[in-house]
Amino acid sequence: MHRRTETPPALFALAQSQGGLVSVAQHREHGLTDASVRGLVRRREWHRPTSGVLDLRTPPPAGLSVFDHARRRAAWLALLAYGPDAISVGACALVLHGVEGAPLRLRAEAALPRASDRTSRHGIALRQFDDGLETVMIDGRRVASIPWALAQAVPELPRSRGLAVLDSALYRKKLDAVGLERAHDLARGRRGVATRHDLWELADSRSESPFESSTRLECVEEGIPPDVLQLPLVDADGREISRGDAGWRKRDGRWLVAELDGREVHDTPEAVFRDRTRQNLWVSTGAVDVLRFTPRDAGSIAPAIRRALRR
Template identity: 50%
Template sequence: MPPQLQVIASGQEGLISAKQLDEIGVDASWRYRLVRQCRLTRVTQGVFDTVLVPPEQRSRADVLDHLRRRPAWLGLLAGGPGSTAVGVCALALYEAKGLPRTIRPEVVAPDGKWRPPRDGIVFRKLGNLATTELRDTFRIASVTHALARGVAQLRRDDAVAVMDDLLHAGKITVDDLARAHELARGHRNVEATHPWWCLADGRSESPLESAARLACLDAGIPPDALQLVVRDTNGRFLGRIDLAWRLPDGTWLLVEIDGAEVHGTPEAVFRDRNRQNSLVSAGGSRILRFTGKDIRSRMTTTLSELLRQSGWIAGAYDDHGQPAILGAHPAARGRLL
């Protein structure tokens, strides 16, 4: 196959269009032979996959992100030059974390008119849509317009995780989020999403942390602080904690959410162990660790019981975002710097 074929496809999650193939000299008869030889796979009319392994069986390092971006490119290539990625597909191209594994291809055709679905690809009608250029002749909805259409297509936890990530990465501001919420009004199924928009918090550093925070909110135990910086009495940095509760006796209940991607390597295990030893040695806190499987079960049950026994009251602590001192005198234990 021509080397240009793989160069083009590599930037489109392995996909390439018939028009692009024509432009590099791979005409219809040549494409037919490549498909017969199992060197190309026809995905939909006018779109081919250069990766012969079925998507659900692929094992590349970034396979989840690849599986989310691939439908976006499928829609764009099926729509043709001038097409615009919208909704959840646009969010995938913005590399927002927290999206579901399976995404439906969604695109606005070059003429902006509605078309009937084809092979699972949904063609939207162009409305008042702000777009920007995406590689050559394709376009992508602005991040605010992508959120405005995409949030209503997601489950609550996924939608909040996406908003958290975009805020944390600096791809949107709080004002952008408010504007996206306004733009969302009037879209189908948006009514149920109105409470979700105020739950976004850019301090969450991963979808797992977002899910843990939401689980705690649902259980009636909202964290007093997120990404709490803790120091010892000498001012030495001990760590930054995912979720924290200030207890009535001045101590802290600290919770870390361990995801395999960040905490699963031997280096991470060694680092986490040293940090936990430092926190425990400093005194004035109790630290617990949970995984993604614990979030909607053991985590909330355990934390609810501990907080109930301590006499903790939701909203009694005012988080100013300042570091907490561990191991201070009992009268000042947990006091902020």
């Protein structure tokens, strides 16, 4: 009978900060032998996603959703797989910067200063190092700066995701208007950017979630852009009682407000109660019509708003 191998608490904490992953060098630094790790993998307590990387199957840290944990895992998988010289780039870099809007299934990718003689493996993309690439240090690893990461990611992402990461970078104050323009300049000439130039013009710091960004883009592309984002709603005494995610002025002077309920924001009982109370306050003003949408409504939101505006 084999003696059970205990994971050192410090190694467990390190893995949690790296999307559940550690490198071979890191487990050795924390006192685990290669033989004990092989036993953990054999018993399926740990998993080896690629050579030199171990998945400890840790739960997400407190306050981090399972979706964001999975995104961080992809970013760290690429960094650990290609060693200490690897640089996080593109959408993976944006995730490490704390920018929202990256796809749920994020492709692991990294760059090396001299990657021409290396190849991608196990679905982990190895990119050619960009001349002049600017990096910052995050958790001890080199990560493409926000302007460079946006320039790399937006041309390759679906349009809705591209706008979402631009909006999020502005909303979270990761860059300003000058930085946004620089990111656009860095993106010029990249494959895919020809159909993304307008996203830089549409980017808006008032969009507070990826769902708000994708809905706004859907409406813009259908010819009914919102008149206002984060519409202040006031009561009879002129006091602000809430804000609507997006608003359209109707022909009769009333407002049509779209409430965009992203799953990670509105799915607790407390949040549902607050949303219902807020909607009741809006309707009680007599000047507002409210439509509520969730991500499942994507693709049908603009037609619903168009119908409501015609009524």
